[in-house]
Amino acid sequence: MIEPTDNNPQRSELVLNMGPHHPSTHGVLRFVVYTDGEIMRRAQPDIGYLHRGIEKIAENKTYPGYMPFTDRINYLEAMFCNQAYAIAIEKILGITPPERAEFLRVIACELNRIASHQVTLGCIAMDLGAFTPFVYLLREREKINDMMEALCGNRLTHNYMRIGGVSADLDDTWLGNLEGFLDHFELILEEFTSLIVYNEILVKRLADVAVICAADAVGYGLVGPNLRASGVNWDCRRDLGYSVYPQLEFDVPLGRGERGTVGDCFERFVVRVEEMKQSCRILRQCLRKLPDGEIQAKVPKMIKAPKAEVYSCVEGARGELGVYVVADGTTKPYRVKWRTGSFSAMSIVEAISRGLMIADLVAVIATLDVIAPETDR
Amino acid sequence: MNPDQLHKRLQEGLGIEIEWSEGPVDPFYLIPSDFWVKAGLFVRDATDLSFEFLRSLCGVDYPDEKSILVVAHLFSYQHKMPLVLKTKIDRDQPKIESLASVWPAACWHERETYDLLGVVFTGNPDLRRILLPEDWVGHPLRKDYQPPNQYHGIPTTRPVVDCDGEQL
Amino acid sequence: MEELSRNIVEALGLNPFWEQVFYALAIIVVAVVVFMAALTIAGLLTYLERRVAGRIQSRVGPNRVGPLGLLQWLADGLKLVMKEDLIPACADRPMFRLAPYAVVVGVFAAFVSVPFGQLLIAADLNVGIIYLLAITSLVSVGVLMSGWASNNKWSLLGGIRSAAQIVSYEVPSALSILSVVLLAGTLSMQGIIQAQGGQEYHAEFWARGGWPWNWFIFHNPFAFIAFFLYFTAAVAEGNRTPFDLPEAESELVSGYNTEYSGMRFAGFFLGEFANIYLMSAVATTLFFGGWQIPGILPEEQASSWSLQLMGLLIFVFKAAIGCFVVIWLRWTLPRLRVDQLMGLCYKYLVPFAFICLGGNAVYILLIKAGSTFDWIVHGAMTLFGFALVVYFFVRVTHHIRLVKDRVDFDILSRGTKKPFDPAVQTRRYGRHRKGARALEITGQQGKEIG
Numbered sequence: 001m002i003e004p005t006d007n008n009p010q011r012s013e014l015v016l017n018m019g020p021h022h023p024s025t026h027g028v029l030r031f032v033v034y035t036d037g038e039i040m041r042r043a044q045p046d047i048g049y050l051h052r053g054i055e056k057i058a059e060n061k062t063y064p065g066y067m068p069f070t071d072r073i074n075y076l077e078a079m080f081c082n083q084a085y086a087i088a089i090e091k092i093l094g095i096t097p098p099e100r101a102e103f104l105r106v107i108a109c110e111l112n113r114i115a116s117h118q119v120t121l122g123c124i125a126m127d128l129g130a131f132t133p134f135v136y137l138l139r140e141r142e143k144i145n146d147m148m149e150a151l152c153g154n155r156l157t158h159n160y161m162r163i164g165g166v167s168a169d170l171d172d173t174w175l176g177n178l179e180g181f182l183d184h185f186e187l188i189l190e191e192f193t194s195l196i197v198y199n200e201i202l203v204k205r206l207a208d209v210a211v212i213c214a215a216d217a218v219g220y221g222l223v224g225p226n227l228r229a230s231g232v233n234w235d236c237r238r239d240l241g242y243s244v245y246p247q248l249e250f251d252v253p254l255g256r257g258e259r260g261t262v263g264d265c266f267e268r269f270v271v272r273v274e275e276m277k278q279s280c281r282i283l284r285q286c287l288r289k290l291p292d293g294e295i296q297a298k299v300p301k302m303i304k305a306p307k308a309e310v311y312s313c314v315e316g317a318r319g320e321l322g323v324y325v326v327a328d329g330t331t332k333p334y335r336v337k338w339r340t341g342s343f344s345a346m347s348i349v350e351a352i353s354r355g356l357m358i359a360d361l362v363a364v365i366a367t368l369d370v371i372a373p374e375t376d377r
Numbered sequence: 378m379n380p381d382q383l384h385k386r387l388q389e390g391l392g393i394e395i396e397w398s399e400g401p402v403d404p405f406y407l408i409p410s411d412f413w414v415k416a417g418l419f420v421r422d423a424t425d426l427s428f429e430f431l432r433s434l435c436g437v438d439y440p441d442e443k444s445i446l447v448v449a450h451l452f453s454y455q456h457k458m459p460l461v462l463k464t465k466i467d468r469d470q471p472k473i474e475s476l477a478s479v480w481p482a483a484c485w486h487e488r489e490t491y492d493l494l495g496v497v498f499t500g501n502p503d504l505r506r507i508l509l510p511e512d513w514v515g516h517p518l519r520k521d522y523q524p525p526n527q528y529h530g531i532p533t534t535r536p537v538v539d540c541d542g543e544q545l
Numbered sequence: 546m547e548e549l550s551r552n553i554v555e556a557l558g559l560n561p562f563w564e565q566v567f568y569a570l571a572i573i574v575v576a577v578v579v580f581m582a583a584l585t586i587a588g589l590l591t592y593l594e595r596r597v598a599g600r601i602q603s604r605v606g607p608n609r610v611g612p613l614g615l616l617q618w619l620a621d622g623l624k625l626v627m628k629e630d631l632i633p634a635c636a637d638r639p640m641f642r643l644a645p646y647a648v649v650v651g652v653f654a655a656f657v658s659v660p661f662g663q664l665l666i667a668a669d670l671n672v673g674i675i676y677l678l679a680i681t682s683l684v685s686v687g688v689l690m691s692g693w694a695s696n697n698k699w700s701l702l703g704g705i706r707s708a709a710q711i712v713s714y715e716v717p718s719a720l721s722i723l724s725v726v727l728l729a730g731t732l733s734m735q736g737i738i739q740a741q742g743g744q745e746y747h748a749e750f751w752a753r754g755g756w757p758w759n760w761f762i763f764h765n766p767f768a769f770i771a772f773f774l775y776f777t778a779a780v781a782e783g784n785r786t787p788f789d790l791p792e793a794e795s796e797l798v799s800g801y802n803t804e805y806s807g808m809r810f811a812g813f814f815l816g817e818f819a820n821i822y823l824m825s826a827v828a829t830t831l832f833f834g835g836w837q838i839p840g841i842l843p844e845e846q847a848s849s850w851s852l853q854l855m856g857l858l859i860f861v862f863k864a865a866i867g868c869f870v871v872i873w874l875r876w877t878l879p880r881l882r883v884d885q886l887m888g889l890c891y892k893y894l895v896p897f898a899f900i901c902l903g904g905n906a907v908y909i910l911l912i913k914a915g916s917t918f919d920w921i922v923h924g925a926m927t928l929f930g931f932a933l934v935v936y937f938f939v940r941v942t943h944h945i946r947l948v949k950d951r952v953d954f955d956i957l958s959r960g961t962k963k964p965f966d967p968a969v970q971t972r973r974y975g976r977h978r979k980g981a982r983a984l985e986i987t988g989q990q991g992k993e994i995g
Contacts, residue, residue: 016698022798038702038883048508055493056517091402129786129880135602187947194944201787201879218429218454221482234454308401311432311450311461324450326437335518339433339450347485358702359796359882376508 013041016358020049024127024362027372031349035358043353043361045346050376058336063089063303064163066333071157073338074374076119079105079112080316081323081338082161087242088312088325089163092305098294101165102244107178107286108151108160109314110279114185115144116317117272117279124269124366125196128205133196140188143181150174163303165296175287182280189276197273206269207260210352210364217263220351221344224319226368229255229271230263236315243314248285250278265360268367304331318342318369342374378425378458380404386426390419405448405461410473413447413464417479420451420460428453428460434476434486436494438519443468445496449476449483466496475501493518576657579667583656587819588618593865594818594872601876625814628807633696636804640694645805645812647687652816652823654680659826660734662836662857663846673734674726677827678719681782684816685711688791688801691813695804703800706883707791711782713890718778720898721771724905725761725831728768737761738835743843746915754846755837755859762832763926767904772832774898779824781886784817786875790883825867829860836860 014037019030028049034041054073058066070085071078083105090097097105118141122134145155152160152168160167196202212222217230227234235252237245253274255267305327313322318341328334345368353361378386384397387406396407408416420428428451437446444465451460466473475498476483487498488507495516498504506513515522524533536544554564592607592615599606608614632641658673660666670676685708692704726732729740742759746752757763762772781788792800802813829835836856838846846852881889912919 014698016702024796038706048506048510051508053517059520125879129789130878131598132602132876135604139603190947191944194947196879199879201881204885205879205882216481219481221431221480232454239457306401309405310402311459313432320432322432322450324433324435324448335435335437337433337435337448343485343489344482347482351481357882357884359790359880362796 164299206266220348229267431480625811637694644691648816651683692801714781717894717898721775724771755834758923771901787878825864
């Protein structure tokens with residue numbers, strides 16, 4: 001449990017201010033680290049440096065006009081934020097997007113998941129001192145960015161989805177490119193695995209570090225790969241069956257305690273590698289099953305949502321990405337609340353930081369995959 | 378368990394009448410604020426409910442009704458069902474017991490709600506502003522919030538200029 | 546040099562007092578030459594590091610300044626010299642200023658006893674290797690000073706880590722060097738090289754000079770292990786990945802040199818790179834036969850200038866390979882944690898170093914140098930070493946084949962199932978001239994998209 005703040009540390013404690021500008025705090029995070037030499041007594045996260053008031057902005061935007069802002073919640077998983085918001089509004093309006101649009105959403109999201117995990121895994125390796133895997137993975141991410149650009153014109157903040165569909169269709173060339181990329185990327189994943197995943201130093205650095213048991217993971221609201229690394233068998237795609245995921249076959253990788261304990265940093269690392277493989281599998285199925293047809297359902301020009309409220313969630317790269325929308329019968333949302341994976345991941349850091357070393361804190365932040373814009377919104 | 382059964386189970390467990398709405402989309406249950414923590418403990422611990430996952434906790438401001446609704450979204454991994462609990466508190470004296478002892482995740486969500494809406498959660502172990510600076514005035518997500526013109530001498534607005542750089 | 550100055554004085558017919566003056570002048574000239582050589586080596590190494598890192602990470606690296614970017618290090622050095630020299634307000638100013646000098650002196654003074662060639666050594670001290678160990682200890686003093694004087698907690702942590710690390714790793718490093726000293730029977734750098742192929746029993750052509758089986762690394766199994774112990778410890782002493790904890794970027798921002806800028810930073814930076822060359826040079830001297838040429842005895846080499854040059858090239862080449870391996874390690878491996886680092890030193894390296902020392906001593910006692918059995922051991926170890934290298938290359942080619950043509954994969958042209966489609970190119974590069982041309986060529990298709 002989190003103890004009350006103590007602003008008068010004991011004399012033997014060294015208080016380190018880690019961040020907001022520090023090489024390993026991805027984005028702008030800050031930790032107040034109370035250490036005894038190399039060993040931490042406590043690391044207190046301080047967030048909010050990237051607070052842009054995205055929830056407040058929603059109150060002044062029309063329903064479709066808010067879509068570009070959802071991209072900015074997390075620059076690594078813009079597609080998922082798009083999707084969560086689109087699904088929420090579609091639920092309120094009672095619209096079902098056409099099947100082709102749903103498939104396009106899944107394709108875009110899974111590509112985005114791969115891209116996001118590439119950055120995460122690369123950053124984990126980089127924070128542990130290995131710089132090269134990061135460059136290798138970013139090289140591959142560049143190809144995904146190219147494809148995204150060809151798909152919707154944007155490389156990072158995609159703004160691809162619309163309420164009731166998607167903004168652009170894709171052609172056979174693009175699908176051919178995707179297939180080529182998958183053939184290529186699966187080999188790259190093998191290379192990555194043999195290069196770094198089971199590297200003895202990396203395993204030693206991550207295994208048995210910062211173990212989060214299943215009860216803690218659920219209690220602190222960890223989601224996605226972090227939750228699954230702790231052995232909780234839950235995946236929104238499979239278990240809630242939104243979009244066209246029920247038609248697709250994929251496994252949900254769980255933490256197995258391969259080199260240490262279930263729920264340690266290494267499991268969080270490996271689960272993400274496995275997830276990329278599953279995403280490739282999903283993408284291949286989508287290539288086969290992609291139907292012809294419309295990409296946009298009929299949606300009124302002026303969206304006036306009825307008085308209702310909805311919580312919709314998707315399985316983002318950082319787990320359950322939820323949005324709670326309260327509609328009051330006007331053209332603008334009354335209240336929008338985003339529930340993001342990084343926010344809950346950050347809340348557990350203080351509880352698990354005791355007794356770790358400073359270098360471990362870096363590994364913990366990296367493997368929990370905390371993205372500052374997402375915690376601060 | 379469908380929403381109706383859930384409602385019955387909640388009433389039975391807490392021993393009170395509970396207002397609820399089947400809602401156009403998500404059903405929700407309005408818990409009296411005195412029973413807030415008790416309801417939390419009940420839905421977490423009852424074996425046929427076991428809502429062990431607090432998805433999110435937030436507040437919605439209703440100035441017309443002079444109230445703030447605190448909304449907790451819960452989920453049960455075991456039974457694969459969601460639950461939305463709400464409670465209404467006074468807008469001028471927003472005070473409610475903290476759920477941090479029930480779900481540790483609530484701590485930070487409550488800090489955020491305190492920060493952005495000014496709801497005081499009694500019993501929260503670390504109730505400080507979380508997203509905004511400690512000395513920020515006001516709670517932005519309140520509907521009548523007026524942003525300050527400046528913060529420590531930093532203006533919060535920029536002059537509007539036309540394409541020639543002339544101030545409009 | 547004494548001789549040289551005496552000759553000059555005699556030739557000019559001056560007072561013997563001038564002998565001393567010329568001697569001092571000669572020493573200054575030599576010092577400047579050694580310093581400049583070390584500086585150049587360190588600078589070129591920074592260039593090498595960036596190029597190698599570039600190749601490893603499928604990018605190019607610096608290639609603009611001078612041919613192949615070879616003058617990049619000069620440009621960077623010049624930039625650093627011209628930058629403002631900042632000293633933090635609350636820093637311990639004298640210490641802060643002094644620290645880089647300690648590092649630079651510690652590393653560069655060691656170059657005095659590096660035997661680049663048989664005659665190319667500034668001072669062949671009779672305690673050469675011990676002098677080297679001693680003078681490089683100044684680095685840890687400098688690092689600790691900079692960490693303390695910066696008045697920055699990250700620097701302090703870096704400085705403390707560094708001091709602990711260097712002091713600890715000096716134990717296995719010195720012990721493995723002792724193994725070689727046992728084999729060579731001398732502390733002098735030239736003496737150690739001489740011992741690898743220059744003894745009286747190295748008479749036959751196949752036994753003469755710098756053949757691999759004469760190197761101390763293949764002398765016996767214990768020496769073989771001692772080399773790896775020395776190499777690991779030296780990498781750790783040089784603060785290089787996987788032991789770069791004092792300057793672990795992701796943990797300590799930049800470690801002990803966080804607060805330094807301009808020339809003082811350049812001092813630390815060059816010191817680090819000069820240290821890489823130094824450790825490779827020492828490894829070459831101790832384990833790889835130094836400047837010895839295969840098939841040629843040191844006495845023959847001394848008589849010929851061309852052979853001297855060849856010896857120098859051989860030495861530089863061997864040391865460069867060592868530098869390359871160190872750079873390669875840095876861009877491949879993650880970093881250890883502080884406790885693991887100390888554990889590695891005291892639980893593994895130190896005991897093994899003692900075993901090697903004992904093993905070498907026993908080997909010398911039991912087996913007569915130059916006996917048949919001795920030669921068999923040398924040969925077997927050499928074969929074993931080459932087998933390791935071959936096995937390594939087989940593994941590497943296996944991994945390269947595994948991922949096929951991966952670096953040059955271009956999502957928009959090669960690697961696709963469909964033939965190249967200029968329309969896609971147009972969409973991506975529409976604004977550029979190349980794309981504009983594609984638009985004209987494709988005509989109808991292009992217009993549709995435009």
